[in-house]
Amino acid sequence: MENYQESTFRDRPPTFGKDGNRVWLFPKLPKGKLYNIRRIIAWTLLIFFYLAPFLKISGEPLIFLNFLERKFVLFGNTFYPQDFHLLVLAVIALIVFIVLFTVIYGRIFCGWICPQTVFLEFLYRPIEHLIDGNPEQQQKLAQQEMDAIKALKRILKHGIYLCISFATILTFIAYVTGTAKLGEIIEGWPLQQFGILLGVLAFTGAHYFVFSWFREQVCTIVCPYGRLQGVMLDVNTILVAYDYKRGEPRGKGERGLKGDCINCYNCVDVCPTGIDIRNGTQLECINCTACIDACNSVMKRVKKPSGLIRFASEKSISEGQKIRFNARVIAYSLVLIALLTVITYLFTVRGDIETSINRSPGTMFQEYGADKYSNLYNLQMMNKTNFEMVIELKLLSPEGEIILMGDPLKVAKGEVANRDLLIVIKKENVKLSNSHLEIGIFENGKQIEKVSTTFVGPNSLDAKQ
16 A cells, blocks of 8 residues: 555545556455454355356256346246336335435445455455465565566466356356256357357456456446445445544544554555545445454554444534434335335235236127027236146136136146137126126136136126017
């Protein structure tokens, strides 16, 4: 890190020098309670990402996103274009959730769950520390002339990076093609499907470039969410903050003459984006809490209270108070909970089938024998389950009969069945020219859906005649 001792606030991002060239960051790996929690979350997400396409529930992958066939599988539940409204609601809820969550809690998503952070800080960066050593050793290695040891370390590190990037892109492909199709694609390489191989290598190169060189600049230059956070935060937002009232003036000295901050720069040394949190909230801060762990360890050594850097709002620090969950925070949190509850409910109550029964266009009622009328209908049924369903139709109201044309109704998984059927009702039960019908959909004797339609009969005057 350069120019830590500047007394004035920086006028450029920490990853750019005065000459405009890239300043390479060599952050220390954090240690502490919050980092341990982040590591558990990160490795859980990484393991889930690499295994999800290969794990199966009821014969389907845990997650399968087949955009070409418009088939999506989430945790064993299959979704089709007929469920598009659920996707729209989920996207709207996600956008609202991100905005409200950021207004209240800042960029916790960036530091704890974002794939960029998870991959870089818990996969690529630890490998770099393992091969190149601690930050001081990394910096010395970067500045020295190329020799056999440096070349060996570079080849080993970047070789591992490329293998990880290649495996990651193959995993992405498994999400959209399925593991069986992925196996067929790989089996033909390099002589067959060479174009796909070139595409995979291109994406591998892009992934490798992001995590081996571009790194933290994704968060500060490319990511739109990082740019938007500035307009979403206010004095009540809870984020990683430095208690300047307690910490200033900085420097080692007697309590009361100096603040609690001893100017050790440990908070800067561990920052993955190279900022000094003591300068206040900054665009580059991803709320990763590395500075909190670093500062707390120093406060413990110098026998001062922890929390000099902590989760706080600007208002709570300026007023010297603890965080208070005011009416706005409570209201927004309730909205977030309500959104998640509604989306979860809509996904859980989604039916196994989706049925529409409509009268055939251009047809009218027909006499069916001496005492009955009939209407011709078109049935369309979508099976959203992962198994074949044998369906039975029953007229719930009014009393009548459903005559299905053709073989018994069997719908394979993921298929749409189209059939014609007759609904027959006694003349005495047809009171109106347009009667309301309720049809029950049964599977293994259990009603799984109810469909409404209309039945056309003669008007009341014609019926009397």
